[in-house]
Amino acid sequence: MRKILVFSVSILFLVVLGACNKDVNPEDRLSQYIEYWNKEDFDKMYRLLSTEAKEAISKEDFVARYEKVYKDLDITDLEITYKKDEEKEINKDEKTIDLPFSAKMNSAAGEIKFTHEATLVKEEAEDEENWFIDWDTTYIFPELGPKDKISYQTVPAQRGEIVDRTGDILAFNGTIYQIGVVPQQMGDQADKTIEELAKLLNMSADQVKKTIEADWVQPEHFVPIKRVSPDNQSLLEKLFALPGVLKQDVQGRVYPAGEAAAHLIGNVATVTADDLEKNKDKGYSNNDVIGKRGLESVFEEKLKGTNGVTIGINKEDGSEVTIAEKPVENGDNVQLTIDLTLQEDLYKQLDGKQGTAAAIDPVTGETLALVSSPSFDPNEATLGYTGAKLEELENDKNQPFLNRFQHTYAPGSVIKPITGAVGLKEGTLNPNDAMDIKGLKWGKGESWGTYKVTRVSDPGKPVDFDLAMMISDNIYFAQAALNLGNDKFTAGLKDFGFEEDIPFDFPIENSQIGELGTEILLADSGYGQGHVEMSVVHLATAYTAFINKGSIIKPILQLNDEKSQVWKENVISEDIAATVETAMKKVVNEPGGTARGARIDGYPLAGKTGTAELKLSADEEGQENGLFVAYNPENPKLLISMMIEGVEKQGGSKIVIDKVTDTFKANKDRFQ
Secondary structure (H helix, E strand, O other): OHHHHHHHHHHHHHHHHHHHHOOOOHHHHHHHHHHHHHOOOHHHHHHOEOHHHHHHOOHHHHHHHHHHHHHHOOOEEEEEEOOOOOOOOOOOOOOEEEEEEEEEEEEOOEEEEEEEEEEEEEEEEOOEEEEEEOOOHHHOOOOOOOOOEEEEEEEOOOOOOEEOOOOOEEEEEEEEEEEEEOHHHOHHHHHHHHHHHHHHOOOOHHHHHHHHOOOOOOOOOOEEEEEEOOOOHHHHHHHHOOOOEEEEEEEEEEOOOHHHHHHHHOOEEEOOHHHHHHOOOOOOOOOOEEEOOHHHHHOHHHHHOEOEEEEEEEOOOOOEEEEEEEOOEOOOOEEEOOOHHHHHHHHHHHOOOOEEEEEEOOOOOEEEEEEEEOOOOHHHHHHOOOHHHHHHHHOOOOOOOOOHHHOOEOOHHHHHHHHHHHHHHHOOOOOOOOEOOOOOEEOOOHHHOOOOEEOOOOOOOOEOHHHHHHHOOHHHHHHHHHHHHHHHHHHHHHHOOOOOOOOOOOOOOOOEOOOOOOHHHHHHHHOOOOOOEEOHHHHHHHHHHHOOOOOEEOOEOEOOOOOOOEEEOOOOOHHHHHHHHHHHHHHHHOOOOOOHHHOOOOOOOEEEEEEEEEOOOOOOOOEEEEEEEEEOOOOOOOEEEEEEOOOOOOOOOHHHHHHHHHHHHHHHHHHO
C-alpha cells in the first residue's frame, strides 16, 4: 500500500509541474478578451490589461468610458472577431506581439467597421507568466487619441407640411419668437421687470426668476424664457417695452387656420420622457417634437422624417475625423382633400357652439371639412400652455379639447332614411302603403305600459313613406323598425357600417346599435333614439348610398388616394336609393317638410333633419341635439352633416338647418 501511495503522489506532482510549465498562447488570450468584449463585460476585459495600461486608466474609468461611449452612440450588434493565422508561428521567447482583429457594430449614425492590431505583452502575474492586452484609446476607435474627444452631432429633419387640396398651408415650419432677457440690461428695475414679464407670459415670477438665476447664466448673455407667436403684436409691444427683454428667431410649428382646423390638424409638442419611452426605437431625441393631436399624430411617421447623425472625433490638433454618418431625411408633405375655405366657413357657422360638422364629396369620397366646436389655439398649444391656462381649458364646461367629429351621438331622425332603406330592402315596408296613424302618441298595448312614441305633428290622414319622411314621423319609423324585428334591423344597420371600423385615416369611433332587448328600445332606435349612436363622419358616409345607386363610398382624406372607392357595395338597390332620395327632396322642397327653410334658388337640396333627445324618461326635460344632413341631388359634389348640442332653447333643429343652408349658399358656386 505504501508503494502505491508514493507512486500516485509522484504522478500528481508531475501533472501539476507540467501545467505550470505549459506555454501560454497570446492568441488564446486575445480570444478570451474578445469574448468578454462581445458580451460588453468591461470589468473582465480590464482584468486582462497590461500593467502599463492599468497605470494609465483605472478600472472605474475604463468601464465607465466604454459604457458611456456605447450608450451615447447607441451601439448595438457588437461583433469583434479574431482569426488565428495557422501559418504563423509564435516565437515563445518574444515578450510583445501584435495580433489583428476586426470590429463591426451598429450605431445611431449607421454601421461602424474597423480593423486594428492588439498589442499583447508577456508579464508575470500571480506567480505565473501570461499575455496581457496593452490597451489604449485606439481600441475604442483607431482614430481616437488619448486627448481626443468623440463628437455626436444631430441634424434635425424638417417636418413635412400639411396642406389642403389647393395647396393652402395648414401646418408648416415657420419662425416664432423666443422671448428672453439679458440680465445685466435689466438694470435697477430687475424685480419689476421680472414681475411684468411673468404676468405677460402667464408665468409665475418665481418661474422666471429661477430661470434667470440658473447656474449656467452669464449676466451679459441672452436667457430664453418662453416662446410666443410673432403674430401677437400687442403682446410683443408690451414685452419689448421692458428693459432687458429681447427675442430670438427660432423655428417652430405654425398653424395658419388656428382654431378652425385645430381638432383636425392637431398640434406638436416637445417630446416627453413618456414619448421617448414609447418610441425608444424610432430615433427621437430630447429636442424633437412629436404629434400630440389630430393629423399631426396620425401622420407622425410620415411627417417627422429622420434626423441626420454624424459621429466623429475631434482631434487634439483641431482637425475632425468622421467615423459614421447618417444623412438627414426630411419628412414628407401631406396634401389633404380638405377645402380650407369650407373648413373655415363651417367653423364660423358653429360660432363657438358645442357641435360638429363633416363635409364630403359624396361621389369621390373626398373629405372636404371636419370641424369641431368650441376649439383651441393649436399655436398656443404647441408653444406650451402654462399650468393655469391648461387647467382653465381642461375645466371649461364647453370642453374645447373634445374632438366632437371623432365621437358618436344619438342621431335622432337623421337615421330615418337608413331605417326606411332597410325596411324597403327587406320588404317589410312598402313606399306606397300608408299607415293609419292617429294622434300624436302611439303605444303598442299593455306590454308597453304607459310608454308611447310621440310625433311632432298629425297630418290628419294615413302616412306613406314620403309623407313620413317629410314630416319626420317618429311613429311611422318606430313601427317600421318593429316590423323588421331585431335581427333584420340589426343586420340592416350593420350593412350600413354600424359597429364597424370606418376605413378612414382619422380614427373615428364606431357607430353603435346598442341594446335592442325590448320592443320599446327597438321602436325608439328606428327613429334614432334608444341606444343607437353615430358620428357625423359615418352619417355623411352612410348617406352616399342614396347618391351612388345603393353603394356606400369610402371616405378619403389624402388627395393622392384613389377616388370613388366603394366601401359597401350594393347595400340597397338603385331603386330603393332613388325612393329614399325622392322622399328627402320633399323634406326640403314640399310645404310642411321639416327642412323647408333650406330651399335655395337655383341650388336644390335633399336632406333630413333630426332632433335627438337626451333624457332618462319621457316625462322629464333634457338636452336636445339638433342635426341636419343635406346635399344637392342634381349635382352631388358637396354633402354636409352637422350636429349642434343643446338646441332645445334655440329653435331645435332649425338652427342647424339655417347654418348648413348658409354654408351651401356661401359655397354653391364653388361646388357646381
